[in-house]
Each structure stands twice: as C-alpha cells, then as structure tokens.
Amino acid sequence: MLCWVIGISFIAMAGWMLVPDKIAIEEAAGQQRFGAFGATVIAFLLAEMGDKAQIPTVALAARLQDRHGQSSPAPRCA
Numbered sequence: 001m002l003c004w005v006i007g008i009s010f011i012a013m014a015g016w017m018l019v020p021d022k023i024a025i026e027e028a029a030g031q032q033r034f035g036a037f038g039a040t041v042i043a044f045l046l047a048e049m050g051d052k053a054q055i056p057t058v059a060l061a062a063r064l065q066d067r068h069g070q071s072s073p074a075p076r077c078a
Contacts (some may be wrong), residue, residue, distance in 0.1 A: 034042065
C-alpha cells in the first residue's frame with residue numbers, strides 16, 4: 001500500500017512540475033538579491049555541507065552495525 005502511495009505521489013509531483021509559474025516579469029525584476037553568481041555559490045556551499053554530513057552518518061552506521069552484529073535491512077516494495 002505504501003509503495004502505491006509513494007508511486008502516485010511521484011507521478012503527481014511530475015505533473016505539478018509541468019505547470020509553469022505565474023510570476024509577473026515586472027515584479028520579479030526588482031527582487032533579485034544575489035544574482036546568478038550568488039545563487040550558484042550558495043547552492044554549491046549547501047551541497048558541500050550536505051556531502052560532508054554524509055561522512056559522519058556513514059561512520060555512525062558502520063559503528064552501530066559492528067556493535068549489534070547486523071543492521072536491519074531496508075524495507076522493499078514487492
């Protein structure tokens with residue numbers, strides 16, 4: 001049941017992404033803060049922080065797997 005809900009939500013999100021935004025060009029022209037360069041720098045820094053956060057997560061998972069002998073498998077959709 002959960003797999004069906006997840007699948008339908010992915011399809012709904014894909015359909016929603018096809019609908020264009022309705023922002024007036026005049027309103028959006030005066031509201032740029034950082035421009036393309038600033039947005040790229042911020043996105044890069046956030047991605048790097050997320051990448052570095054994976055290292056302690058994997059280390060913690062490996063340590064917990066060693067302590068308890070076996071990790072629990074991820075649920076699968078049949």
